[in-house]
Amino acid sequence: MALDGILLHKIVSEIKDEFPAKINKIYQVSNSEILFQLKTQSGRKNLIISCHTIYNRLNLTERSYPTPEEPSSFVMLLRKHLEGAIIQSIVQGGLDRYVKLECQTRNDIGDRVTLFLYVELMGKYANLIFVDSNGKIMDALKRIPPFENNRRTIQPGAMFKETEIQDGKLNPFESVTFNHEITLTKQFHGFSPFLSKEVEYRLQQDESFTSIMKEIEDSRLLYIAIIDNETVFHCIPLKHIEQKQKSYPLLEGLDTVYFHKEERDRIKDLSGDIYRFVNKELKHLRQKLPKLQSSLEESLDCEKWHTYGDLLYANLHIRTKGESKIELPSFDDDLLITIPLDPKLDIKGNAKKCFQKYNKAKKGQVYIQEQIDLCTKEIDYFEGIQEQLDISSFDDAKEINQELVDLGYMKKKVSKIRKQKKKETLPKIKKVTLDSGIQISYGKNNLQNEALTFKIANKNDMWFHTKDFHGAHVVVHATDLDEETIRTAAMIAAYYSKGRESSSVPVNYCQVRNLKKIPGAKPGMASLSTYKTIYIDPEEEFITKLEQ
Structure with a gap:
């Protein structure tokens, strides 16, 4: 479930008093998340901005997030211009799903300049756009070239256009009347279909529109419920659903909803090579095992080659050159046994070849069984790694990566950033x-x-x-x-x-x-x-x- 404009309005109302705030550090937590470490009037805070297609949000968080060793070029640009800058204010575009962060800093010659960060939280179009004082785009987390969208290009050097506010819709916090025949999402800014259902249900229970909006305006909580394995939430009690609900302070509730949901994607973004490697190894091993088992069954049937060789040696007087098979009576019951032959060899040569096949298969039984045991153990090992990855945090995934490097399965990545050697420490338990x-x-x-x-x-x-x-x-x-x-x-x-x-x-x-x-x-x-x-x-x- 995504944020709607009204919930974003509540988030902005909750965090706007923390500004002005100084930007100390900037990190890219994953492909879609940027973390700003701020120094605010009330202490150090973490501002997380997620442009994930499903979990996009903006929130002050107390959770700890992993930070990759090598930042992206976009984060390097943000660090160059914004580390040490002051975020003066945060403003929402009406009740639309975007906000503008106004940042003041000094340029290379020491002049004070104003830069802007636009946070757009619109589902698959969610983005973080860095704009200079002249309205020109410096860069964006997700670039949109003209051939993808000729109406709104998001590229360095292009002029930035703010998202247009839809005409004809009203501000629900200022309106006292509404049209019963039109859905609330079409009448008012900021309404999502989910909130519209909740408000319409309450209206049917004789609650007034004004009182509902007053409750939304005064709320500082987030109410969370789960319907058919999907998490739903909003800032007022969800009366139109029957499931049990939990309430949290607004910002803490957002962390509760999103942190672990996005953690799996975060781990895959920053350590996806582990997932790909483990899945690739398992696929290879699972294809290899049946072939080994087939080879073992074939080698266990090696006694027939010994019998073939004995029969051929017992009939050396027969000319077989040019023949692809021969039928000879068995030593035991005189039943005819069909023996495959190499047409290029005489009967003695074919007998010798049969004994070579027998000896090879006999010796191969031990080797193939060893390979089967090894393959089975490797499958068991990588299935265990796969299970561990499914429940791992980012730090756990890094330790799994280190284990695979230490065992020689994966090559160690050489970081471009020089680091002092750290003393070996025990893993975090x-x-x-x-x-x-x-x-x-x-x-x-x-x-x-x-x-x-x-x-x-x-x-x-x-x-x-x-x-x-x-x-x-x-x-x-x-x-x-x-x-x-x-x-x-x-x-x-x-x-x-x-x-x-x-x-x-x-x-x-x-x-x-x-x-x-x-x-x-x-x-x-x-x-x-x-x-x-x-x-x-x-x-x-x-x-x-x-x-x-």
């Missing part, structure tokens, strides 16, 4: 503390699992892992556990595993002292001697509350 004071740690990728189990955990700590699925290593930093703690740890292990969508997921647990690292195995692999098993139903809501 997720931790939660229960009401009882007991701390639980868990890893979400192989490097984290390896570090947690074999470097961080105490020998007396309790270790949890799903029995039949790839998943997180979970360590409870305590020895004597009550049932609630065991179930909580098992819930974490089950949720952060391939079995999160299943029920009655088996989770093994034991003391860390009962674990052994498997020699030559991939990171995060361990064998356990004695253990107990608990069955658990993963619950996303339980994990969300626990982590909060």
